[in-house]
Amino acid sequence: MNAPASSVIAGTVQLLTGASVCWVGCHPEPRQRVYFGNHTSHVDSLLVWSALPPAIRILTRPVGAGDYWGGPNPARRLLTRFFGAVLIATMVFFPHGVVPTLGGWWKRRQR
DSSP states (O other): OOHHHHHHHHHHHHHHHOOOOOOOSOOOOSSOOOOOOOOSSTHHHHHHHHHSOHHHHTTOOOEEEHHHHOSSSHHHHIIIIISOOEEEOOOOOOTTSEEEETTEEEEOOOO
């Protein structure tokens, strides 16, 4: 994403949400880091991304679950083409030994 588009989107998100930033214990630097939100909504990623300074915002790529965002839909195209998102495969194992799937419950093999 280019700098002007990044600034417009970040400014709009901050204006609509009233979000502000307070960097405690570190300052934004152009080095490898992981930023994360608590994922109570899809706005979390936008809020974290919009809080970054423009020079770092351009270098930052969101990561999303490929199984959730993987279908051929406008949101996926926006995420991958506009924001440069990386979609990853996910697999969740639950402590009780079963995993919910679209077709029902799948029993985990016991070793």
